[in-house]
Amino acid sequence: MLPAFALFLIALFVAATSEAHEGHDHGEEQVETTQSGQAMIVRVKRAEDCEVTLKHPPIEPDKELSARLMVTKFETNEPVGKVKVVLVIEGNGFQNEIPVTETSTTGLYEFNLPPMQQGDYKLKARLDVAGNLAIANFGNIQVKPLEIEPSANQSLWARTVLIVIGTLFLLAVVVALIALVVKFVQRERSVEDETVTV
Numbered sequence: 001m002l003p004a005f006a007l008f009l010i011a012l013f014v015a016a017t018s019e020a021h022e023g024h025d026h027g028e029e030q031v032e033t034t035q036s037g038q039a040m041i042v043r044v045k046r047a048e049d050c051e052v053t054l055k056h057p058p059i060e061p062d063k064e065l066s067a068r069l070m071v072t073k074f075e076t077n078e079p080v081g082k083v084k085v086v087l088v089i090e091g092n093g094f095q096n097e098i099p100v101t102e103t104s105t106t107g108l109y110e111f112n113l114p115p116m117q118q119g120d121y122k123l124k125a126r127l128d129v130a131g132n133l134a135i136a137n138f139g140n141i142q143v144k145p146l147e148i149e150p151s152a153n154q155s156l157w158a159r160t161v162l163i164v165i166g167t168l169f170l171l172a173v174v175v176a177l178i179a180l181v182v183k184f185v186q187r188e189r190s191v192e193d194e195t196v197t198v
Helices: 001-021 152-197
Strands: 042-049 050-056 063-071 084-091 094-099 110-111 119-129 132-143
Touching: 001 050, 042 119, 050 119, 050 132, 063 084, 063 119, 094 110
Parallel strands: none
Antiparallel strands: 042 050, 042 132, 050 063, 063 110, 084 094, 084 119, 119 132
C-alpha cells in the first residue's frame, strides 16, 4: 500500500513540474515592451485623395532617427510619386519643418527625425500633389525612453534557479519516500521473521 502511494506522489510531482517546462509561462501574460531595432510604429492617415503611412522606430529623447513615409491613392492603394512632402513637428517649445526625400521606389519617401527632448509633440505632413495641397494630421507622438524588458540572460538565470530548486525538492521527496519504503519493508520482514520463529 505504502509503495503504491509513494509512486503516486512521485508521478504527481513530476507531472506538475513538467507542465511549466522551458518556453512555457503559466503565470500572468507578460506585457510586451519595445526595444530599439525590434519594432516599428506605423501611423496611417488620410489626406484628401491620398493615404499617408508613416513608419518609424520608437522615438527616444535626444536621438536622431531615420523614418519612412508612403503616399498612396486612398481608393486604389496605388503609390503616388513626385509628391512634395514636408513634416511639421511642434510642441515642448520646439517647432521644426522636415523635408522628405523621394526614394527610387515610387510613393516611398525618407527623412530623419531630429533629436527632441522627452515630451509630447504634434506631427503632421503637408503634401503638394501636382499643385493640390493636403494635410495628414498624425496627432500626438510621444518622445520617451524605451522600456527595456529583462535580458534573455536574466530570464534564463531566473529559470535555471527555479529548475534547480524544483529538482532539489523532488530529490528530497524521492529520498524521503525511498527511506519510508525501506523502513516499511524492513518492518514487514521483521514481523515475518518473528512469525516464523514463533
